[in-house]
Each structure stands twice: as C-alpha cells, then as structure tokens.
Amino acid sequence: MRQILLKAAVLAIGSAAASFLIVITIVPAIGGVVEGNAVLMTLVCPLVIAFPASAYTLWQKQKLADAFGQLAAAHEQLADAHMELAEAHEKLAEKARHDDMTRLLNRESFFAALKNSRRRTDTGVLLIIDADNFKYINDTHGHQQGDAALLLIADAIRAGVRDADLVGRIGGEEFAVFLGGTTAEEAMLVAERVRLGVEAIPFSPGEGKFLPLSVSIGAARLRPHLSWSQLMREADRRLYEAKRQGRNRVVFENGSQKAA
Structure with missing residues (x-):
C-alpha cells in the first residue's frame, strides 16, 4: 500500500506541475494574467483530484494483478491435481488388471x-x-x-x-x-x-x-x-x-x- 501512495503522490505532483505549466503558458497568450489565487487553484486542484484518483486506480490495478496471480497459481495447482489424479487413476487401473499376489494379469x-x-x-x-x-x-x-x-x-x-x-x-x-x-x-x-x-x-x-x-x-x-x-x-x-x-x-x- 505504501508504494501505491508514493506512486499516487508522484502522479499528483506531476499533474499539478503540468497544470501550472499549461496555465502560465496559455493564459498570458490569450491576454490573461496569472495571479496568486489562480496559481494556487492551478496547483491545488490537480493535487486534490489526481492523488485520490491515482491511488484508487493503482490500488485496483494491484488488486487485479493479485487476482491474476492467484488465478494463475490456482490453475497451476489444478493442473498438478489433474496430473496426480491421472497418475493415481493409471496406477489404480494397472492394479485392477493384475493379480495382487503374483502381479500377473488377473x-x-x-x-x-x-x-x-x-x-x-x-x-x-x-x-x-x-x-x-x-x-x-x-x-x-x-x-x-x-x-x-x-x-x-x-x-x-x-x-x-x-x-x-x-x-x-x-x-x-x-x-x-x-x-x-x-x-x-x-x-x-x-x-x-x-x-x-x-x-x-x-x-x-x-x-x-x-x-x-x-x-x-x-x-x-x-x-x-x-x-x-x-x-x-x-x-x-x-x-x-x-x-x-x-x-x-x-x-x-x-x-x-x-x-x-
């Protein structure tokens, strides 16, 4: 979970930085002025929105990866169980075909x-x-x-x-x-x-x-x-x-x- 929060923080900071660069580039170009509150909103809004959204997305991605890992492990266990069952069935069939004492065909x-x-x-x-x-x-x-x-x-x-x-x-x-x-x-x-x-x-x-x-x-x-x-x-x-x-x-x- 700690890694997820760190990645979400990095993504949020990156979003804030990108938002700030976009604002200070575009607003002056269209004749506007970037003032204190605008700068603050430019930085705070991406942080407030991007951090929880990124954390939730990364958490869901991790859950999905864990679920796939568990599913792969379950498939592997199932394959092993099928192999063991086939071997047991083969041994049982072989035993059923032979006389218990002499091991010749019954x-x-x-x-x-x-x-x-x-x-x-x-x-x-x-x-x-x-x-x-x-x-x-x-x-x-x-x-x-x-x-x-x-x-x-x-x-x-x-x-x-x-x-x-x-x-x-x-x-x-x-x-x-x-x-x-x-x-x-x-x-x-x-x-x-x-x-x-x-x-x-x-x-x-x-x-x-x-x-x-x-x-x-x-x-x-x-x-x-x-x-x-x-x-x-x-x-x-x-x-x-x-x-x-x-x-x-x-x-x-x-x-x-x-x-x-």
Whole structure:
C-alpha cells in the first residue's frame, strides 16, 4: 500500500506541475494574467483530484494483478491435481488388471487381452498351466507356504515365455499363457521350458525340507473360426489328460511330453 501512495503522490505532483505549466503558458497568450489565487487553484486542484484518483486506480490495478496471480497459481495447482489424479487413476487401473499376489494379469484382464489379441493374429497357442499337488502344500505346510510356492511358479512361468506373450493367473493355482503367432512346435518348446523351470525350483517349506514342485500343462492351437471358449475347453481337456497321465507333463494335439 505504501508504494501505491508514493506512486499516487508522484502522479499528483506531476499533474499539478503540468497544470501550472499549461496555465502560465496559455493564459498570458490569450491576454490573461496569472495571479496568486489562480496559481494556487492551478496547483491545488490537480493535487486534490489526481492523488485520490491515482491511488484508487493503482490500488485496483494491484488488486487485479493479485487476482491474476492467484488465478494463475490456482490453475497451476489444478493442473498438478489433474496430473496426480491421472497418475493415481493409471496406477489404480494397472492394479485392477493384475493379480495382487503374483502381479500377473488377473482372470478378467487376461481374457479381455486374449480377445483383443485376435485383432492382431489368427495364430497362436493357448497353454493352461496348473500346479500339481497344491492342496497337499496348503494342507500340510499352510497357506503362507502355498503362496510362496505360487510366487515361485509364477516367476518360472514368466521366465519361460517371451515378453510379448500374455500371462495370467486365472484361478487359485491355475495360470494361462497365450503364445501369439507361434507354431505348435514353438509352443511345445515354450511349454516344456516352463515345465522344466518349475521342476527345477528348490522349494523349501521350512525345517530344512525340500518339496518338488511341478505343473501340468494343456495346450490348444488357435484355428480359424474357433472361439475362445472352444479353445479354452480344448486346452482344459488336455490339462485334465495331463493330470490323469500322472502330472508334470505337457499334453498337446500330438500327444504328451512327459517329465524326465
């Protein structure tokens, strides 16, 4: 406020000086005489009028500048809030798409991605992977050790497939992998790599004991005019066949590949 009053005073003095110069220049030129009262009015009137007018104008200008500053700050805060909200929404959406424990795609997200993948390819192989004898681990060593075993199996599956392949947890101890654009031979190699990866896990539930882990895998090849539900049923049938044959094996359309 002090700066406003000082600026208003300077403007008022300038107005008075300008008024005085105009009067002493023009009045004599038209034959008039500049006397004491006229000089006084020439100086006082601009001071009385210009000072409050200038002070009010400068004050309003300052208020407007402050308001614009506050508005700019509010816009900046709003932009930051929008960015934080977008990041939070993205993280929430990402979390909603993934299984809380394994961080693989959950069932809904896996099948949604599976449907979208058909727009890019009409070839590929679906693997349904189920942990063998998992109930025994939960019943004998507890669900905490069962969860630890599931995490190890999920890591082995993730390590056995390609980065572009779809991997999801579609049930308690059941996983699914879609190998887009692969041949039956390539898919069999991937499935066997996953099976061997799980078989090699050194899983210890505690007390210095080690339990073997294994998975059974059913595979089905995507073909023209074959729906996803039909593909799932075909892979499921082969998974049950792998279980029936003794577990720890891959069953595909050309037979099964057993554990070593």
